[in-house]
Amino acid sequence: MNSQPVKGTHDLIGLEAAKARMIEEVFRGMAELYGFKEARLPILEYTEVFARGTGESSDIVRKEMYTFLDKGERSVTMRPEFTAGLMRAIVSNKLYATEDLPLKLYYVGPAFRYERPQLGRYRQFNQFGIEAVGLDKAEADAEAILLALQAFAMLGFERLRLKVNTLGDAESRAAYRDALRAFFSERIDDMCADCHERLRLNPMRILDCKVEADQEIAKGAPRIKDYLSAASESRFYKTLSILNDFGVEYEIDENLVRGLDYYSEIVFEVHATSKDGTDYGALCGGGHYSGLIEQFGGPDLPGVGFAIGVERIAALMEKEGLFDELEDRLDVYVMPIGEEALEDAFAITTQIRCLGYSAETPFAAQKLGTLFKKATRRNARFALIVGEEELAKGVAQLKNLATAEQKEIKLASLEEELDAVLGEEEEHHCHCGEGECHCHEEE
Numbered sequence: 001m002n003s004q005p006v007k008g009t010h011d012l013i014g015l016e017a018a019k020a021r022m023i024e025e026v027f028r029g030m031a032e033l034y035g036f037k038e039a040r041l042p043i044l045e046y047t048e049v050f051a052r053g054t055g056e057s058s059d060i061v062r063k064e065m066y067t068f069l070d071k072g073e074r075s076v077t078m079r080p081e082f083t084a085g086l087m088r089a090i091v092s093n094k095l096y097a098t099e100d101l102p103l104k105l106y107y108v109g110p111a112f113r114y115e116r117p118q119l120g121r122y123r124q125f126n127q128f129g130i131e132a133v134g135l136d137k138a139e140a141d142a143e144a145i146l147l148a149l150q151a152f153a154m155l156g157f158e159r160l161r162l163k164v165n166t167l168g169d170a171e172s173r174a175a176y177r178d179a180l181r182a183f184f185s186e187r188i189d190d191m192c193a194d195c196h197e198r199l200r201l202n203p204m205r206i207l208d209c210k211v212e213a214d215q216e217i218a219k220g221a222p223r224i225k226d227y228l229s230a231a232s233e234s235r236f237y238k239t240l241s242i243l244n245d246f247g248v249e250y251e252i253d254e255n256l257v258r259g260l261d262y263y264s265e266i267v268f269e270v271h272a273t274s275k276d277g278t279d280y281g282a283l284c285g286g287g288h289y290s291g292l293i294e295q296f297g298g299p300d301l302p303g304v305g306f307a308i309g310v311e312r313i314a315a316l317m318e319k320e321g322l323f324d325e326l327e328d329r330l331d332v333y334v335m336p337i338g339e340e341a342l343e344d345a346f347a348i349t350t351q352i353r354c355l356g357y358s359a360e361t362p363f364a365a366q367k368l369g370t371l372f373k374k375a376t377r378r379n380a381r382f383a384l385i386v387g388e389e390e391l392a393k394g395v396a397q398l399k400n401l402a403t404a405e406q407k408e409i410k411l412a413s414l415e416e417e418l419d420a421v422l423g424e425e426e427e428h429h430c431h432c433g434e435g436e437c438h439c440h441e442e443e
């Protein structure tokens with residue numbers, strides 16, 4: 001039997017899983033600070049949710065979806081992204097009628113795209129994202145961007161570039177598409193096969209083509225800014241002025257059209273550069289959209305949101321050394337000395353866990369040297385040495401594995417002893433913001 005994972009999928013085990021979880025938790029915490037609530041959505045949707053929602057001209061729908069007929073002959077698709085599915089859920093649950101607007105929801109989980117696997121690009125990957133639906137305001141757009149940047153800053157990122165552009169309203173885009181169609185029709189014979197189809201479905205997609213010769217041709221294409229309606233232009237500059245007020249740096253990238261069909265008005269991406277200066281591409285992409293809720297039979301409500309790629313962020317954090325403090329640590333490794341001590345060691349280990357400290361013990365008597373090696377491999381802070389004779393006296397040896405300090409403790413006062421050495425660390429991690437923390441004095 002083949003033991004390789006399916007091409008483009010990967011296993012995240014132990015510390016690797018902890019890294020992904022840390023990123024998700026920072027974004028989750030930030031979304032909750034901004035008033036977003038979680039939405040857990042099905043991975044499978046009827047294919048039309050994405051075919052029509054994400055958009056027929058997108059590469060995702062044209063080439064990358066995991067679509068199949070289920071046993072009832074229904075065409076279903078494993079979500080390539082969350083936004084279209086969330087809009088479907090908002091309509092299915094009539095949330096727009098029962099909840100205050102804007103609806104502010106976040107999500108996290110796997111998404112699937114049949115892409116060419118490469119560094120940080122997988123066929124199954126994890127996204128975290130937010131959507132604020134039902135408020136057509138520049139402030140809502142700015143809020144989404146601020147949330148993303150604040151979360152990236154919390155993760156420790158320093159070399160990020162926020163790219164923004166506007167795609168205008170439906171009217172601006174229609175005029176722009178006509179202009180692009182006219183421009184590219186004359187040059188299409190020299191362009192790639194994909195661009196031929198893009199010209200037919202949505203010429204704006206051509207601006208996203210990765211083929212160098214096509215990019216060269218696209219440099220001479222008409223610019224969206226010349227086709228913007230007055231309303232779209234002022235909306236874009238309103239969002240930018242809010243970003244200016246918050247001291248957020250951005251670059252306007254007129255080629256940023258985003259690969260999904262639902263966007264209108266502002267679109268944005270957060271790009272990262274690695275320490276050695278290589279552009280790592282987009283870690284986060286999003287923008288404003290309209291018409292999606294309506295497509296599913298709901299009212300005409302606009303929205304704004306973004307999604308991050310968890311693996312891409314993890315890969316870059318790795319390169320930047322931003323995971324250095326993330327350790328897979330164990331508080332106490334309980335070492336039974338001799339067969340007779342095994343049962344008590346298990347009971348003490350359980351007691352330590354009940355006190356809220358992580359603990360492990362082997363279920364076999366082993367040599368002290370072996371036990372210390374295991375404790376080191378397990379990255380334990382303390383060893384609790386439980387010998388038969390000491391147990392009879394109700395004591396054990398607590399050894400600090402970093403300093404090698406060792407002291408005899410009474411098992412009856414295990415809680416106080418562990419609080420004294422492990423509880424203390426909690427205080428160091430207090431985030432009250434005070435130079436000298438006084439939280440505990442107030443309690």
Ligand code: HAM
Nearest residue numbers: 081083121122125282283284285286305306307308309
């Ligand atoms: P997207 O740009 O297609 O947007 O994906 C968002 C992020 O997911 C990307 O910036 C990238 O970091 C990550 N990503 C995409 N494909 C892969 C892959 N194959 N492997 C690893 N990471 C990947 C969306 O999905 C929109 N739904 C975002 C949005 C939300 N717009 C409005 N609301």
